[in-house]
Amino acid sequence: MRVWGFIRITQWSCRHPSAVGQPCRLRMLPPSCCHPHALLSALPCPTAAACRTLHYMPSLAQFAAVEQLAEGILGGCRLSLSRGITLTESTRLDHQLQAAKLLRELQVRLDERRQAALARVHNVRPGGSHFSGSGHSTDGDTSSGGSSSLNDLLMAAGGPLRVGVSGPPGAGKSSLIETLGCSLLEAGERVAVLAVDPSSQATGGAILGDKTRMPRLSASPDAYVRPTPARGTLGGVARSTFDAIILCEAAGYTKVLVETVGVGQSEVAVQDLVDLFLLVLPPVGGDELQVIKRGVTELADIVVINKADGPTKAAAARAAVAFRSTMHFHRPRRRSWQPAVLTCSAHSGEGVDRLQEALGEYALAVAGSGELAELRRGQRERVAWTAAEEAVLDAFRQDPCARFLMARLLPDVQSGQLAPRAAADLLAAFYSMYR
Helix, strand or coil: CCCHHHHCCCCCCCCCHHHCCCCCCCCCCCCCCCCCHHHHCCCCCCCHHHHHHHHHCCCHHHHHHHHHHHHHHHCCCHHHHHHHHHHHHCCCHHHHHHHHHHHHHHHHHHHHHHHHHHHHHHCCCCCCCCECCCCCECCCCCHHHHHHHHHHHHHHHCCCEEEEEECCCCCCHHHHHHHHHHHHHHCCCCEEEEEEECCCCCCCCCCCCHHHHCHHHHHCCCEEEEEEECCCCCCCCCCCHHHHHHHHHHCCCCEEEEECCCCCCCCCHHHHCCCEEEEEECCCCCCHHHHHCCCCHHHCCEEEECCCCHHHHHHHHHHHHHHHHHHHHCCCCCCCCCCEEEECCCCCCCCHHHHHHHHHHHHHHHHHCCHHHHHHHHHHHHHHHHHHHHHHHHHHHHCHHHHHHHHHHHHHHHHCCCCHHHHHHHHHHHHHHHC
C-alpha cells in the first residue's frame, strides 16, 4: 500500500510548513505584559494557525464588559444570565476566553457565599430549628424560613441542589417540571430550568420548544427557563450545561433542574453534572426484566412513574410495585440515601407534593452526611476530563498534519485495504510523535 512510505517521514524542522519563515507573534510579546496574551508566552513555539488566532483575542474593554456582566448575574438579572449562558455556548475563541473569565469571577463570589452560609449554619443556636425531610422546620417556623435554612445548609455543603430530570421521549418530563417548579415556587424557592433540546443531524438546528410546555413557570419572576440545543453531544446534555448550572447558581436560584433530551438505556451523561438523578417513566415501560437491566435505571436516585391518573393510574401503580421489588438488584449509589419509587401526575398534580418532600429528604441526607461535597468534587473532576478530551479532539481534527495524513489514509480505508482502527492507530502514533 502506498501509505506506509509516508508514515516513515523525516521530521520537519517546523511542525507546520505554513509557519516556516514567519515570525511568531506570541514570542514578540513582553513577558511582563499583564494582558492574557502573556499567559501564552511561556508555551512552546505555536503553529501558524495558533498565531493567527491572536486576531480573535478579546480586548481589555471586552474583559471589562465581562466584569459588568458578572455583576448583573450576581444581582439576579435574567437578561445578564441569558447573555452569560450564550457566551458559554459560543464556539468563538474570544467568547470562550471571556466565558472563562466570567466563570472565574463568579466562582470567587460563590466561594464567598459558601463561607457566609457556613458561618450562618455554625451560628445556629443549640436546640434551635430542626429540619424534616421536606425542608420545613419542625418547631413552628414558616415554610419559607425552613426552606431558607435548608438552602443555607446546602450552600455550606457545596451549593444549591442540582437535579437532573431524564427519561424516554413522551414520559412527560417537561410537564412534570412545570408542575414541580410551580410547587417549589410556592414554597419560596427560586427555580432555574435548563432544558436540552435535540439538534437535527441534517441541519444542526433545534426547535427549542420545551419552554412552551412551561407557560406558568416561564412567566414567574422567580423562575428561569432556558432551552439549549444539544448540538450533537451524546448523553442527553449539551457541552455548556455545567457552565450554565454555575451561572444559574450565581444568579441566586436555589434549585437547578436540568431536563435532558429523550434518552435510552445507556445515555447517562447528566448524572455526572447533577446531585440528584430523577428518572421519569411512563406507566407502561416494560416488564421486570427492563427494570433490572443496567443503564439509566440503576443510576436513578428517585424514580417517578408519571401519568398516574385516569385510565393509566392502575398501570402506574403496577409499574411502581415492579420497580420497588427489583431495586435490590442494583448496587447502592449513595451511602445516605436509598432510591425511592414514586407515582405522580403532572396533569392533576397528584403526588407532586410527595416528590417535593423526597427532594428535601435527599438534600438533607447528602448535605448532612458530607456526601454532597464529595459529589461536587467528583463532578468537577469528570467535567474537567470531559472538557480536556473535547479540546484535544477538536485540536486533533483541526491540525493540518492530522488532516493531511488522514487524506492519505482514507483511500486505503475506503477500499478495505486498511482497517479503520489500524488507520486510527497510525494517525494517533504519527500525531503523538511529530506534534
